[in-house]
Amino acid sequence: MEALxxxxxxxxxxxxxxxxxxxxxxxxxxxxxxxxxxxxxLFWEWRFDEQGNVISEFPLNQPRYHGANILLSRANFGCxxxxxxxxxxxxxxxxxxxxxxxxxxxxxxxxxxxxILPIKLSEEQVEELFVKTxxxxxxxxxxxxxxxxxxxxxxxxxxFDLDEHRxxxxxLGLDDIGLTLKHEEKISAYEAKRASNx
Amino acid sequence: MSxxxxxxxxxxxxxxxxxxxxxAILYIDLHLVHEVTSPQAFEGLRLSGRKVRRPDxxxxxxxxxxxxxxxxxxxxxxxxxxxxxxxxxxxxFGVKLYDLNSLDQGVVHVMGPxxxxxxxxxxxxxxxxxxxxxxxxxxxxxxxxxxxxxHVMATQCLQQSHSKTMEVRVLGQLKLGVxxxxxxxxxxxxYGTDFATGYVxxxxxxxxxxxxxxxxxxxxxxxxxxxxxxxxxxxxxxxFDYLRGREYAPQGAAYDQAVEEWKQLTTDDGATYDVVxxxxxxxxEPQVTWxxxxxxxxxxxxxxxxxxxxxxxxxRKAAEKALEYMGLTPGTPIKEISINKVFIGSCTNGRIEDLxxxxxxxxxxxxxxxxxAIVVPGSGRVRIQAEKEGLDKIFxxxxxxxxxxxxxxxLAMNPDVLSPGDRCASTSNRNxxxxxxxxxxxxxxxxxxxxxxxxxxxxxxxxxxxxxxxxAN
Ligand code: SF4
Numbered sequence: 024m025e026a027l028x029x030x031x032x033x034x035x036x037x038x039x040x041x042x043x044x045x046x047x048x049x050x051x052x053x054x055x056x057x058x059x060x061x062x063x064x065l066f067w068e069w070r071f072d073e074q075g076n077v078i079s080e081f082p083l084n085q086p087r088y089h090g091a092n093i094l095l096s097r098a099n100f101g102c103x104x105x106x107x108x109x110x111x112x113x114x115x116x117x118x119x120x121x122x123x124x125x126x127x128x129x130x131x132x133x134x135x136x137x138x139i140l141p142i143k144l145s146e147e148q149v150e151e152l153f154v155k156t157x158x159x160x161x162x163x164x165x166x167x168x169x170x171x172x173x174x175x176x177x178x179x180x181x182x183f184d185l186d187e188h189r190x191x192x193x194x195l196g197l198d199d200i201g202l203t204l205k206h207e208e209k210i211s212a213y214e215a216k217r218a219s220n221x
Numbered sequence: 222m223s224x225x226x227x228x229x230x231x232x233x234x235x236x237x238x239x240x241x242x243x244x245a246i247l248y249i250d251l252h253l254v255h256e257v258t259s260p261q262a263f264e265g266l267r268l269s270g271r272k273v274r275r276p277d278x279x280x281x282x283x284x285x286x287x288x289x290x291x292x293x294x295x296x297x298x299x300x301x302x303x304x305x306x307x308x309x310x311x312x313x314f315g316v317k318l319y320d321l322n323s324l325d326q327g328v329v330h331v332m333g334p335x336x337x338x339x340x341x342x343x344x345x346x347x348x349x350x351x352x353x354x355x356x357x358x359x360x361x362x363x364x365x366x367x368x369x370x371x372h373v374m375a376t377q378c379l380q381q382s383h384s385k386t387m388e389v390r391v392l393g394q395l396k397l398g399v400x401x402x403x404x405x406x407x408x409x410x411x412y413g414t415d416f417a418t419g420y421v422x423x424x425x426x427x428x429x430x431x432x433x434x435x436x437x438x439x440x441x442x443x444x445x446x447x448x449x450x451x452x453x454x455x456x457x458x459x460x461f462d463y464l465r466g467r468e469y470a471p472q473g474a475a476y477d478q479a480v481e482e483w484k485q486l487t488t489d490d491g492a493t494y495d496v497v498x499x500x501x502x503x504x505x506e507p508q509v510t511w512x513x514x515x516x517x518x519x520x521x522x523x524x525x526x527x528x529x530x531x532x533x534x535x536x537r538k539a540a541e542k543a544l545e546y547m548g549l550t551p552g553t554p555i556k557e558i559s560i561n562k563v564f565i566g567s568c569t570n571g572r573i574e575d576l577x578x579x580x581x582x583x584x585x586x587x588x589x590x591x592x593x594a595i596v597v598p599g600s601g602r603v604r605i606q607a608e609k610e611g612l613d614k615i616f617x618x619x620x621x622x623x624x625x626x627x628x629x630x631x632l633a634m635n636p637d638v639l640s641p642g643d644r645c646a647s648t649s650n651r652n653x654x655x656x657x658x659x660x661x662x663x664x665x666x667x668x669x670x671x672x673x674x675x676x677x678x679x680x681x682x683x684x685x686x687x688x689x690x691x692x693a694n
Pocket of ligand 1: 284285330631650
């Protein structure tokens with residue numbers, strides 16, 4: 024996994040609560056057996072109408088948000104299914120950071136497995152970022168994972184909380200399976216004890 | 222000795238390693254696999270030269286992509302590819318697969334308990350959020366992403382942080398004709414779709430004790446719709462009776478010994494939960510959702526709410542968007558909402574008792590001419606049992622289509638989809654925009670309510686109808 028340290032770039036708003044994984048990537052696109060290439064399907068039903076025409080009001084279709092790598096949304100982002108296709112689509116589309124007041128549990132976990140940083144801020148802080156993003160074309164943020172800060176060029180500075188283990192995990196781009204397998208002896212001992220109990 | 226909750230006991234029984242500031246390493250007893258969330262995990266194993274550590278604890282089936290009519294003829298080549306990939310992966314890695322030729326094939330969360338794979342006290346995972354279903358047995362069961370599927374395949378462990386605990390204390394008894402589905406929909410309507418994020422719920426109270434195993438599965442199934450990591454119900458005689466004699470349940474003396482161990486799992490008297498919420502079951506009415514989130518629900522004798530009445534701006538906006546998508550006007554009585562599709566099935570309500578309950582409503586009645594209605598058994602075994610009891614004939618005589626097992630219209634990854642503008646009474650668990658097909662409008666209800674809506678062509682309070690008990694109840 025790619026390490027993540029500092030993300031600088033445009034912020035794109037998706038102003039809805041409870042953005043679910045069916046909205047992030049509809050199920051008709053879950054049939055691929057690869058990990059890549061899901062970005063084109065991100066928010067499909069919000070980006071395109073039934074005939075496949077671009078829905079121009081949807082923020083990601085507006086030129087001002089093209090190339091954004093920080094996604095801004097509302098509470099309970101990523102609720103619904105456990106499909107990792109959701110973070111794969113977000114990452115493949117170009118987002119490295121998602122900011123929201125809260126995230127659904129499985130989605131939140133899945134982000135870290137894929138080098139995406141989900142940041143929880145208060146409702147007020149998120150509202151402030153929405154106002155700024157919508158008011159100023161080209162509004163950009165710098166997210167510094169080392170310092171746990173979000174800044175803009177006009178003096179905004181927000182600190183965010185993050186579990187230290189998760190932070191290290193992203194900073195170093197670690198391999199989970201490798202970490203667990205360091206405890207191979209303990210796992211085998213547990214299995215042996217279990218087997219003798221039966 | 223300190224007092225412990227059931228969650229804490231199961232956690233401690235599976236703890237392999239714990240270091241402060243890091244997630245714990247937890248042993249996993251049962252890994253269920255389906256075709257949608259596994260191909261990239263198997264591919265990951267191949268790329269890193271790893272094996273499935275415990276194929277004997279890993280069981281696979283195919284459900285999401287499976288057509289429920291003419292099932293061997295999978296028209297969509299990408300669906301077919303995903304099904305074929307699972308067959309190949311299961312063979313390559315030595316994993317037991319219940320494929321389309323198997324009697325036991327079915328929705329993964331119907332199949333597991335039916336085979337007796339789900340036991341109290343086990344840790345159970347699957348690349349599927351409705352793994353919470355298995356919590357009905359007092360197993361710690363939760364959904365994981367594909368990276369974690371690969372992790373469990375390679376290590377039989379997961380890195381997990383300890384969840385907080387929540388008791389959902391159900392007070393009083395459900396009224397006659399009010400179901401387990403209504404109970405969980407009512408709880409989510411009251412407390413919201415994220416009230417349990419970060420928590421493992423334990424459902425307690427007399428009303429819960431009175432539920433059958435299948436009803437309990439309906440409740441735990443939708444724990445994820447409350448945001449919970451998992452939902453638990455303490456095992457009791459109902460649980461033990463359900464498991465006795467099932468293929469993968471302990472047999473003979475081992476069963477008796479297991480029951481003694483399972484009895485030890487329940488939350489100690491005096492143990493404390495981080496949060497306790499209460500829900501009064503005694504005043505609950507049959508539920509119908511009106512919006513695009515499972516929490517947007519109300520009772521059958523109520524009306525579509527007015528967004529202006531919601532307390533916060535975000536809730537008002539969400540309700541407005543939902544009503545726009547659903548094509549509903551505030552103030553409309555729920556009973557006046559007409560539907561043109563009915564889906565009875567899914568891992569929430571596709572079990573034999575659900576089908577019996579629906580059949581009891583439709584027997585001697587006819588599906589409205591404006592409605593297309595399908596019944597999809599949750600597994601091959603449910604289908605065979607239902608046919609043995611003659612339920613298929615009741616449904617077909619009334620004008621329902623009787624299908625083969627699969628996820629079907631629960632999520633529209635197979636040929637069973639809603640068309641834009643279709644309005645469906647569905648016994649599934651999610652009413653998200655487009656969940657059952659682009660532009661499709663989903664109202665979540667119990668099997669009884671769905672069956673009655675199929676007949677009437679609009680929602681009705683099924684309690685006002687006479688029903689005829691059917692099946693081997
Ligand atoms: S029936 Fe629906 S909710 Fe259950 S596993 Fe299948 S798609 Fe998921």
